Amino acid sequence: MSEDQVSTCGPGTGELTLDGSVPVVEITGLWTKYGRTVVHQDLNLEIEQGEIMSIVGGSGTGKTTLLRQMLGLEHPARGCVRVFGEDISEIASDQLQQLRNHWGMLFQQGALYSALTVFENIAQPMRELHVLPEDLVHDAVLLKMNMVGLGPEHANKMPSDLSGGMVKRVALARALALEPKLLFLDEPTAGLDPDLSEAFVALIKSLHRELGLTVVMVTHDLDTLFALSTRIAVLAEKHVIALGPLADLLKVDHPFIKEFFLGDRGRRALEALEEKTSTEK
Numbered sequence: 001m002s003e004d005q006v007s008t009c010g011p012g013t014g015e016l017t018l019d020g021s022v023p024v025v026e027i028t029g030l031w032t033k034y035g036r037t038v039v040h041q042d043l044n045l046e047i048e049q050g051e052i053m054s055i056v057g058g059s060g061t062g063k064t065t066l067l068r069q070m071l072g073l074e075h076p077a078r079g080c081v082r083v084f085g086e087d088i089s090e091i092a093s094d095q096l097q098q099l100r101n102h103w104g105m106l107f108q109q110g111a112l113y114s115a116l117t118v119f120e121n122i123a124q125p126m127r128e129l130h131v132l133p134e135d136l137v138h139d140a141v142l143l144k145m146n147m148v149g150l151g152p153e154h155a156n157k158m159p160s161d162l163s164g165g166m167v168k169r170v171a172l173a174r175a176l177a178l179e180p181k182l183l184f185l186d187e188p189t190a191g192l193d194p195d196l197s198e199a200f201v202a203l204i205k206s207l208h209r210e211l212g213l214t215v216v217m218v219t220h221d222l223d224t225l226f227a228l229s230t231r232i233a234v235l236a237e238k239h240v241i242a243l244g245p246l247a248d249l250l251k252v253d254h255p256f257i258k259e260f261f262l263g264d265r266g267r268r269a270l271e272a273l274e275e276k277t278s279t280e281k
């Protein structure tokens, strides 16, 4: 953290709190500035254990930056970002490593190592721990592959041999490699056609339920947003202007929210969601 960045968290316990007794992510009074441009101004957001929190907002409202701040890749000019109760900008490096083992991240493009096989890509976070014997790594990788619907016949394939949907599944298996409690998703369905996108959303939904994950997601895709989010945080005017389940946000009288959720794209996605929900009943 540099001198012009000020954490206002105050002292923590020095221990990660993983039992849900504190918010999984707690952001208070956060300011982000690039030169004279203020991106976030006194932004507050709490993410509780077990929720799927989506962050939406117009282009340039600072969604990706906020995600990067939760991951400790960037630090705010001022404010406090706690993850599992600890101040992410003041955390000791060994604890940051420990924290990283408790979260997984699915990047927009899948971000697989192109020179490594499917198996090696998923094994990589496990091997970095330097504690698991190779036979356990082997079994764990196959288990993760099975979890995301990939059979063992794909283990030795290279990323260039995979379809877009399979790349996402491998990336998800790698994000889940260390059995994280917290999963970050940046545009999880970007680049997938509607059928693959729907299948991937269903996969995330079932893994969220089965593994008891907390999920933080940034997405522009309204079908994905509506199908997954338990709560949605709307960024505008440099802070969170509204926060809640979709049904509550639809009642908020704000021009961005009206346009975003009830414009043409929003209406189509809502109709599709209603249709899907009624056929599932």
Ligand SMILES: Nc1ncnc2c1ncn2[C@@H]1O[C@H](COP(=O)(O)OP(=O)(O)OP(=O)(O)O)[C@@H](O)[C@H]1O
Residues within 6 Å of the ligand: 034, 039, 057, 058, 059, 060, 061, 062, 063, 064, 065, 066
């Ligand atoms: N490292 C940086 N240096 C300077 N400006 C930056 C930097 N990172 C982000 N910004 C600016 O901060 C603002 C927020 O960027 P960010 O990528 O977080 O927005 P976003 O909401 O994710 O946008 P989009 O929906 O278009 O992806 C933008 O104006 C961007 O140009």
